[in-house]
Amino acid sequence: MSVELPEASILAGQLNEELPGKRIAACDLRDYERMQKIGFINKDLKDYDRLVDGVIESAVSRGNTILVKLDNGMNMVITPEYGGAVLYHASSESLPNKYHLKVDFDDETALTVRLTSMGVISAVEDSGLLDSYVYRRDFSEKASPMEEKFTFERFTELVSDRRRQLKQVLVGKDAVLVGLSNSAFQDVIYRAGLHPKRRASELSDVERRALFDAINQLIGERLRLGGKDKFQDIYGRQGRYAPVMGPNMKERDCPACGTPIEKINHGGGQVYLCPKCQK
Numbered sequence: 001m002s003v004e005l006p007e008a009s010i011l012a013g014q015l016n017e018e019l020p021g022k023r024i025a026a027c028d029l030r031d032y033e034r035m036q037k038i039g040f041i042n043k044d045l046k047d048y049d050r051l052v053d054g055v056i057e058s059a060v061s062r063g064n065t066i067l068v069k070l071d072n073g074m075n076m077v078i079t080p081e082y083g084g085a086v087l088y089h090a091s092s093e094s095l096p097n098k099y100h101l102k103v104d105f106d107d108e109t110a111l112t113v114r115l116t117s118m119g120v121i122s123a124v125e126d127s128g129l130l131d132s133y134v135y136r137r138d139f140s141e142k143a144s145p146m147e148e149k150f151t152f153e154r155f156t157e158l159v160s161d162r163r164r165q166l167k168q169v170l171v172g173k174d175a176v177l178v179g180l181s182n183s184a185f186q187d188v189i190y191r192a193g194l195h196p197k198r199r200a201s202e203l204s205d206v207e208r209r210a211l212f213d214a215i216n217q218l219i220g221e222r223l224r225l226g227g228k229d230k231f232q233d234i235y236g237r238q239g240r241y242a243p244v245m246g247p248n249m250k251e252r253d254c255p256a257c258g259t260p261i262e263k264i265n266h267g268g269g270q271v272y273l274c275p276k277c278q279k
């Protein structure tokens with residue numbers, strides 16, 4: 001259950017409704033050793049102590065990353081991009097046993113964060129934000145499909161001289177935009193009728209337009225439906241967006257043309273596609 005741009009935006013929006021003004025009373029880390037070794041959690045746990053006594057100012061997101069800002073020069077950078085749960089607890093009764101970070105507020109509410117795959121939960125001072133890989137990647141100059149300046153003209157400028165295959169152009173560290181992972185990628189290129197091995201620079205105007213529209217439609221629908229299914233918002237409510245293409249289509253037929261869906265290994269992951277609709 002990856003948290004991509006729409007889901008990160010839902011989480012940040014809800015956190016920004018609930019948390020500003022709350023003072024952090026305590027932080028607790030659990031089962032963090034393995035996470036710490038691979039860099040998902042700060043090496044020095046004292047960094048989390050520096051969150052205590054801070055008052056939450058705001059929560060915002062860009063790309064897959066959520067930034068929770070405190071009034072004492074500290075921040076929480078939360079990026080559960082390959083899976084995890086960010087949950088708000090109005091009372092201690094709903095606290096889960098499993099979490100990596102628990103933040104208690106002085107009004108007896110709490111926040112818990114748990115990663116189920118690759119991601120980041122870090123405590124970072126303002127001057128250290130650019131040392132955070134996910135912050136630097138997502139709060140960057142790269143285009144975000146959630147922003148107004150992401151127009152078709154801008155998208156055309158970004159992709160038309162990219163000779164690489166679509167996945168590298170849309171997903172990962174060399175992508176021209178932030179926030180899309182393999183899940184969104186499969187959905188978007190199916191909607192646009194494009195084969196994943198197409199090169200961005202070879203798309204016709206009509207195809208490029210279809211791709212641009214598919215990105216915006218996917219994001220709009222996920223936001224409207226509370227995120228994709230299996231995603232939970234901060235209140236534990238499940239998203240209702242079922243991907244139009246992805247592992248959920250395994251051994252099924254294309255809803256548009258009836259052709260059996262194929263799976264290929266592509267760009268460091270698996271991509272499901274309709275060999276007839278996606279050219």
Ligand SMILES: [Zn+2]
Pocket residue numbers: 254255256257258259274275276277278
């Ligand atoms: Zn088809």
